[in-house]
Amino acid sequence: MVKEDVVDLAVKNVDNHLVLVLTANDQGVPHLAAADAITKTGAGQIAVTQWFCPTTAENAVSGKAVSVVVWDPASDRGHQMIGRVAAIEELAMLDGYQPEANSKPPLPQVERRLRVDVEQVLTFHKAPHSDVEE
DSSP states (O other), X not given: OOOHHHHHHHHSSOTTOEEEEEEEOTTOOEEEEEESEEEEEETTEEEEEEOOOHHHHHHOOXXXXXXXXXXXXXXXXXXXXXXXXXXXXXXXXXOSOOGGGGGSOOOOOEEXXXXXXXXXXXXXXXXXXXXXXX
16 A cells, blocks of 8 residues: 555646656556656545556556656656556547647547546655665
8 A cells, every 4th residue: 555645746846847758568568658647536545637648548448557756856856656547537639629730640638537546655766776666
């Protein structure tokens, strides 16, 4: 069971922090995505909201392992939350209202909320570290 105060600390005051989401497909090929918003949604659960690319959405299947990093580059302090996908929810969808965008490569068209049941929280630093569980 993960300590709730550590999860609270990890998602608190993330305005200038980098939020990264790591998923993998069935062959184990990793995929990294950046996100803007992270919140605590319940006991041991977080939610990351973003216009995730299709690969992240395809990999984020309920029950699959996922890693979410919240890191402040200025202080080189952060947390890695490891857990399982609880759900991925569609929040908003674009419908091609911008005709000039049709000539460009497709952009993510669905805003999604990825809910994660956190099983472990590790310290995260760019500097040498030893993956100590908090």
